[in-house]
Structures are given as C-alpha cells and as structure tokens.
Amino acid sequence: MGQVVVISTGGTIASRWQGSGYAADAAGGDVLATAAVPEGVSVRVVDLMSVNSARITTAHQIALLRTVREVLADPAVDGIVVTHGTDTLEESAFFLDLHHDDPRPVVLTGAQRPLEDPEGDGPRNLHDALLTAATVRDLGVLVVFDGQAHAARGTVKVQTLAADAFADPSGTPVADVSADGVRIHHRPARPAPLPVPSADAPLPRIDVVMHHCDADPTLFEAAVAAGAQGIVLVATGAGNATPEICAAVEAAVSRGVLVALTTRVSTGPVAEIYTHGGAVDLAAAGAVLTGTLRAGQARIAVLSAALATTDPAGRVDALRHALAAPVPAASH
Numbered sequence: 001m002g003q004v005v006v007i008s009t010g011g012t013i014a015s016r017w018q019g020s021g022y023a024a025d026a027a028g029g030d031v032l033a034t035a036a037v038p039e040g041v042s043v044r045v046v047d048l049m050s051v052n053s054a055r056i057t058t059a060h061q062i063a064l065l066r067t068v069r070e071v072l073a074d075p076a077v078d079g080i081v082v083t084h085g086t087d088t089l090e091e092s093a094f095f096l097d098l099h100h101d102d103p104r105p106v107v108l109t110g111a112q113r114p115l116e117d118p119e120g121d122g123p124r125n126l127h128d129a130l131l132t133a134a135t136v137r138d139l140g141v142l143v144v145f146d147g148q149a150h151a152a153r154g155t156v157k158v159q160t161l162a163a164d165a166f167a168d169p170s171g172t173p174v175a176d177v178s179a180d181g182v183r184i185h186h187r188p189a190r191p192a193p194l195p196v197p198s199a200d201a202p203l204p205r206i207d208v209v210m211h212h213c214d215a216d217p218t219l220f221e222a223a224v225a226a227g228a229q230g231i232v233l234v235a236t237g238a239g240n241a242t243p244e245i246c247a248a249v250e251a252a253v254s255r256g257v258l259v260a261l262t263t264r265v266s267t268g269p270v271a272e273i274y275t276h277g278g279a280v281d282l283a284a285a286g287a288v289l290t291g292t293l294r295a296g297q298a299r300i301a302v303l304s305a306a307l308a309t310t311d312p313a314g315r316v317d318a319l320r321h322a323l324a325a326p327v328p329a330a331s332h
C-alpha cells in the first residue's frame with residue numbers, strides 16, 4: 001500500500017447546487033473528505049481546477065498531463081487518481097493514456113450524483129480508485145467506476161444518469177474493484193507512448209462532423225474553412241457516407257488535413273466493405289479508419305497526432321501508431 005496523489009478537476013463528484021442547476025465548485029479536499037481512504041494508503045490532493053467537464057479544453061488536458069508527469073517525478077508516489085466530470089472523462093483519460101510512459105497507474109473517476117447527495121456514488125468510486133491507484137502496475141490509464149476498472153482506450157460514457165456510466169462496448173473490463181481488492185482480468189495492449197507536448201505547443205483545431213440521411217459536405221467543408229487541422233468523420237454503419245463527402249475528404253486531405261473515420265454505431269469496428277461513398281472510398285480518399293474508437297477518443301488520437309508533428313505524412317503515421325495498440329504490457 002502506499003502514497004496516492006489525487007488531482008482534482010471538478011465534475012459532478014465536486015458539484016453543488018447553484019440555485020438553478022448543479023455545477024462543479026468544490027475543491028479536492030472536500031471531495032476526498034466524502035470517501036473512505038483504504039487502509040495503509042496516504043493521500044495528497046492537488047487542486048488543478050473545478051469545472052464541469054463539458055468545459056474541458058485541450059489546454060486543460062495538456063495541463064493535466066504535465067501535472068501527472070510532475071507528480072510521478074516523485075518516486076515515493078505509487079499512483080494517481082484524477083477526479084473528473086464524466087461527460088468528457090473518456091477524452092482526458094485517453095489523452096493521458098496515449099502519452100503515459102510509467103508503470104504506475106493513473107486512475108480517473110467521478111460520479112453521476114453530486115457531492116452532497118446522501119445516495120451519492122462518488123464516495124465508493126473514489127475509494128475504489130484510491131485502492132486501484134495504490135495497488136496495480138503496468139495497466140496504463142484506467143477508468144474506475146461502479147466497481148469496475150476499464151482501460152482508457154475504448155471506454156466511453158454509456159449512461160447519461162445511471163451509476164454504471166462507463167464501458168467499452170467492444171471489449172471487457174480490465175478488473176473488478178471491491179473492498180476485497182482489485183481482481184485483474186486482462187492487461188490492455190497499448191502502443192509505445194507519444195511524446196509529451198510542450199507547454200507552449202500551438203493548439204490545433206480538431207473538429208467532429210457527423211453523417212446522417214440528407215447530409216451534404218457543407219459542415220465538413222466549413223470545418224476545413226475554419227482552419228481544422230484534423231477532422232473526425234462520424235459516419236454511418238461500418239464507416240459509410242456519400243460520394244460527395246468522399247470528394248470533400250479527398251480535397252481536405254490534399255490540403256494536409258488529417259481525416260479520421262469512426263461511426264455513429266455504439267459497438268464494433270469500422271471496416272472497408274462498401275463503395276459508392278462507403279469506407280472503401282473514404283479510405284481511398286485518405287481517411288484513416290479508427291478501429292473501435294468512438295468520436296471523442298478518435299478526436300483525441302487525431303489531436304495527439306497533430307501535436308506530435310506539423311508534417312502531414314508524419315501526422316498520419318502518428319495517428320496510425322496511436323491506433324495500433326499492441327505493445328503487450330509486462331505482467332507482474
């Protein structure tokens with residue numbers, strides 16, 4: 001057992017009634033005070049911010065990553081817990097995971113019910129996250145929620161209100177977490193970490209555009225016109241759109257825009273099966289298929305690739321690297 005640092009960022013776990021609705025405003029110490037700290041674990045709190053996670057920006061995520069690195073520079077620290085709003089937790093978790101190069105865990109958690117709710121799920125989630133952070137190794141960045149630990153990669157918010165808020169619809173949980181401890185089922189495969197972006201790196205605009213019946217290329221082209229350096233196309237089915245959208249993708253790629261392809265469907269991979277505007281043609285136009293990543297995390301992979309280099313071909317390589325999971329984790 002050991003020393004865990006909690007980095008507090010806000011979310012419902014830190015939310016109080018504001019007179020018209022809930023919003024994050026509590027400091028990390030107040031959040032920690034709600035939870036039972038597992039025996040033998042000592043905790044230090046770092047207050048990074050206190051915001052609803054729909055307001056999280058790339059700048060916040062880089063600040064979080066740099067804070068994680070600073071904390072892990074201390075060899076006495078055994079692991080980190082990040083308390084975070086659930087709305088965009090999957091994005092921050094995956095961003096941290098793509099750049100994480102330490103055997104010690106970073107565990108994100110939060111709550112569906114606010115800080116002072118007598119039926120709140122925050123205290124249990126925080127206890128479980130502390131226990132996980134203090135005890136596991138070589139699992140990368142994890143999301144601990146409702147008694148389960150999920151790999152950052154692939155995990156999405158699957159419930160707007162219910163306590164079992166997170167799952168990987170195309171995978172299975174990494175571990176169960178209970179008062180008895182952490183029972184690990186498998187070790188997630190992760191690619192070698194991408195370099196940490198510098199504090200003053202220019203922040204690229206990365207947009208997300210969803211396809212639907214009757215969609216034309218207007219919004220995709222508007223993203224290019226707005227200066228997007230990357231665009232995630234959320235296509236239908238296994239990654240399909242129209243010949244007109246394919247033409248817009250090809251034009252964007254020829255201008256150096258990094259285009260990634262995911263799907264509106266909740267489960268399963270995108271795949272090159274259909275033509276006449278389908279994934280076969282989108283891939284030929286230069287879009288990179290993102291496997292089983294959903295829109296938020298596909299956008300994070302594009303963001304990390306864009307932060308890695310300004311060279312368009314290098315960005316495609318970095319994106320493919322971020323998508324190709326398998327450096328098998330060492331087992332302990």
Ligand SMILES: NC(=O)C[C@H](N)C(=O)O
Nearest residue numbers: 011012052053085086087
């Ligand atoms: N359950 C939550 O945490 C939702 C909250 N609005 C957030 O900050 O993401």
